[in-house]
Amino acid sequence: MGFVFYVIVALTLAGALAAVLLKNTVHCALALTVAFAGLALQFLELDAQFAGFAQILVYVGAVAILVVFAILLTRGSETPKDGVFSRTWLAGLAIAAAVFAVLGWAVLGSAQALPGPGGARTAPPTVTVLQIGNALMSRYVLPLEIVALLLTAALIGAVMVAMHEKAGTQ
Amino acid sequence: MTPLTAYLLVAALLFAIGLAGALTRRNAILVLIGIEMMLNAANLNLIAFWRYGPHPEALTGMMFAIFSIAVAAAEAAVGLGLVISIHRHAHTTDVDLMNRMKG
Numbered sequence: 001m002g003f004v005f006y007v008i009v010a011l012t013l014a015g016a017l018a019a020v021l022l023k024n025t026v027h028c029a030l031a032l033t034v035a036f037a038g039l040a041l042q043f044l045e046l047d048a049q050f051a052g053f054a055q056i057l058v059y060v061g062a063v064a065i066l067v068v069f070a071i072l073l074t075r076g077s078e079t080p081k082d083g084v085f086s087r088t089w090l091a092g093l094a095i096a097a098a099v100f101a102v103l104g105w106a107v108l109g110s111a112q113a114l115p116g117p118g119g120a121r122t123a124p125p126t127v128t129v130l131q132i133g134n135a136l137m138s139r140y141v142l143p144l145e146i147v148a149l150l151l152t153a154a155l156i157g158a159v160m161v162a163m164h165e166k167a168g169t170q
Numbered sequence: 171m172t173p174l175t176a177y178l179l180v181a182a183l184l185f186a187i188g189l190a191g192a193l194t195r196r197n198a199i200l201v202l203i204g205i206e207m208m209l210n211a212a213n214l215n216l217i218a219f220w221r222y223g224p225h226p227e228a229l230t231g232m233m234f235a236i237f238s239i240a241v242a243a244a245e246a247a248v249g250l251g252l253v254i255s256i257h258r259h260a261h262t263t264d265v266d267l268m269n270r271m272k273g
Binding site: 005009012013016017019020025028029032035036039042043046047048050051054055058059062063066067069070071073074083084085086087088089091092093095096097099100103104107108111114115124125127131132135136140143147150151153154155157158159161162164 | 186213226
């Protein structure tokens with residue numbers, strides 16, 4: 001648990017908090033990008049290079065741009081008059097705090113049973129992209145095909161849902 | 171505190187922040203942002219368990235995280251498409267005002 005870990009965690013949590021709390025929706029999207037980049041750095045620190053760069057490509061590259069486009073298309077950057085938080089925000093906050101309390105209690109209570117080093121840091125696993133590709137093409141080929149089908153369906157579905165209806169009924 | 175415990179606590183905190191965002195914000199896009207954050211917290215758990223688990227060479231947690239990233243991308247695309255469609259029909263993205271399914 002070095003200095004780098006705390007810096008990355010602080011960056012991630014600050015980005016996440018800003019994404020939830022800021023008033024301007026575009027600022028929220030930018031803070032979300034910071035949180036995603038911090039998570040990618042955590043993946044890299046956990047020696048999961050492939051997942052880290054996939055996170056950067058998919059989240060920082062694609063999802064953040066998609067969110068900004070949606071905000072601008074729905075004119076969501078204007079701050080509403082009656083506040084950005086829902087009427088039942090207190091109940092939502094209480095539920096989130098209760099969930100965190102239960103999760104933290106479970107994690108801290110099961111610290112002895114968790115796998116991993118007690119004191120000494122284990123050697124990082126050496127995983128090459130070749131191994132990941134071999135696994136994707138052999139053991140995980142069925143999930144890979146299902147994900148391909150899902151992405152195609154999501155692509156067509158998103159276009160169909162968001163398409164103008166002028167050509168059809170009206 | 172072992173590194174795994176620290177990562178699990180960070181993921182729990184991130185999940186709670188995302189849940190709070192999804193439950194308290196009015197804008198539907200920010201509700202989706204909260205859901206994405208919760209999915210990312212789960213991914214951090216998967217990667218941390220893969221890294222500190224007994225068999226990292228089996229790649230199970232890493233593969234789970236990669237597939238989870240792909241599914242989350244599909245979910246974000248469809249969700250934002252729905253928000254744009256609802257905005258075109260109802261001229262609002264406020265989830266407090268979206269209380270009927272009739273067009």
